[in-house]
Amino acid sequence: MREAPAKAPILVANAGSSSLKIRIFDSSGATLFTGVAAEIGGTSQLVLRGQSRTAALADHAGALSALLDAARADGFDPATLGAAAHRVVHGGPDLTASCELTPDVLARARAAAALAPLHNPPALAVIAAIGRAWPNLRQVACFDTAFHATIPEIGWRYALPDLPETRGIRRYGFHGLSYASLAARLPSASGVQLPRRLLAAHLGNGASLCAILDGRSAATTMGYSPLGGLTMGTRTGEIDGNAVLDLARRVGIERAAQILNRESGLKGLGGASDMRVLERAETAKATFALDHFVHWAVHHAGAMIADMGGCDAVVFTGGIGENSARVRAGILDGLAYMGLAYDAENNAAGARRLDRPGSPIMALIHPADEESWIAEEARRLISHAA
Structure with a gap:
């Protein structure tokens, strides 16, 4: 029986252009499992407990499946997950806070993929793979650009004319999840x-x-x-x-x-x-x-x-x-x-x-x-x- 979502383990997926790192956290914040897939689509590697081994990983969905198999072998049952959370590099101009992945949010994240073509598509592929495996599992997106939504327009706007061809070309800023975490945790x-x-x-x-x-x-x-x-x-x-x-x-x-x-x-x-x-x-x-x-x-x-x-x-x-x-x-x-x-x-x-x-x-x-x-x-x- 699945635990209440607020207490159940959470899977965090951090997808790069050719990599995928997952960590599973319990309700206290302790790490239950960590795994990394590297060089996805090439000479792929799985890194588990500090040890690396070759693996056939054609895409990010295959990498996710291999990492979850490793989690099962390590004694963790993915069926007990309460949610999956994802680092999504670019939220575009509209997604300025972490949010649950509803169909509308997912459509906006897909639209922002053109602004981060190396990073957003892999994250979206992992989101889709989890959705296929567990259709009822709640998923959350956390955007690297969101922390910088408070920069005033005079700071984020380039001196470009307002033309259809230039819209969306502005300063967004990145590493926002690192900075948000730092600002919240530094005092303690x-x-x-x-x-x-x-x-x-x-x-x-x-x-x-x-x-x-x-x-x-x-x-x-x-x-x-x-x-x-x-x-x-x-x-x-x-x-x-x-x-x-x-x-x-x-x-x-x-x-x-x-x-x-x-x-x-x-x-x-x-x-x-x-x-x-x-x-x-x-x-x-x-x-x-x-x-x-x-x-x-x-x-x-x-x-x-x-x-x-x-x-x-x-x-x-x-x-x-x-x-x-x-x-x-x-x-x-x-x-x-x-x-x-x-x-x-x-x-x-x-x-x-x-x-x-x-x-x-x-x-x-x-x-x-x-x-x-x-x-x-x-x-x-x-x-x-x-």
């Missing part, structure tokens, strides 16, 4: 009240900054797509529109997209997209790539701070933000004009302070955990609607 994790003017840095293979003013997004560095803003693992970050047009004329649109999204950033400058590899390499190219990452993070931080009218705290999250003391030190050194005194010896992750006592600006680390936040959002929605 750090023991300090949420700073009024918080500069949040989600630094990983994808990287962005967010100006969080009074707990709400006031500005962010990513724009129409996750390509804009900071130097990233394989993405260029900020680049002039005419340079993009010129590159597309030279090599074609598809090849230009490949270069801009998958061959640039740290990989293009230093030969590797992994910051850990670059830090170990200590070659001139690797050092330049690392310095480029830091420089443009500091550069864009100035704009975020200006949009808030100052800064009371800086918080780092994401794989690089949590684990690279060298990057954190470089960024904080670049922000030293604000009076921040950085304590290089205090580098442990876990909502820890990095600044010295008496510094007018706090610096903290906060671990990212988007999946558990998605589970919380889903449970809130289901409990409220019950």
Whole structure:
């Protein structure tokens, strides 16, 4: 017999363009099962309990089936699920909060797929696969763009004419689930009240900054797509529109997209997209790539701070933000004009302070955990609607 939805386990699915990660949480928030399918459609891998093995995974529906089979083998019965919750990268201009997947919401999410062609279709494929397997299971979508719905129009609108051809081309912002989780959880994790003017840095293979003013997004560095803003693992970050047009004329649109999204950033400058590899390499190219990452993070931080009218705290999250003391030190050194005194010896992750006592600006680390936040959002929605 299925448990009441508010108490039953929740499956969280995080679908990438060629990957799928699932986590199953019980009602207390503890993880019951974790599994990852990678390189879907190619030389696929299943990663379970830290061990990887090859698998034939033609598409995301097949990957979901394989992961659920692994969950069964691990002793979990998917029939006991109370809901499934999904990270959907793009909600478009209309879906600005997490919501239960009704037919209308699903239609809007499909319409937004054109704005995130690498990410929304896989999420929608997983949603459809779960719907076929359990037609009565409630499903929730949590949108990476939703947290940035509070950015004022003057901040999200490009200076484009209002034409049919330009509609929908605007700044949306991403990493919203990470920032929403951070804003909600930082006070209890750090023991300090949420700073009024918080500069949040989600630094990983994808990287962005967010100006969080009074707990709400006031500005962010990513724009129409996750390509804009900071130097990233394989993405260029900020680049002039005419340079993009010129590159597309030279090599074609598809090849230009490949270069801009998958061959640039740290990989293009230093030969590797992994910051850990670059830090170990200590070659001139690797050092330049690392310095480029830091420089443009500091550069864009100035704009975020200006949009808030100052800064009371800086918080780092994401794989690089949590684990690279060298990057954190470089960024904080670049922000030293604000009076921040950085304590290089205090580098442990876990909502820890990095600044010295008496510094007018706090610096903290906060671990990212988007999946558990998605589970919380889903449970809130289901409990409220019950």
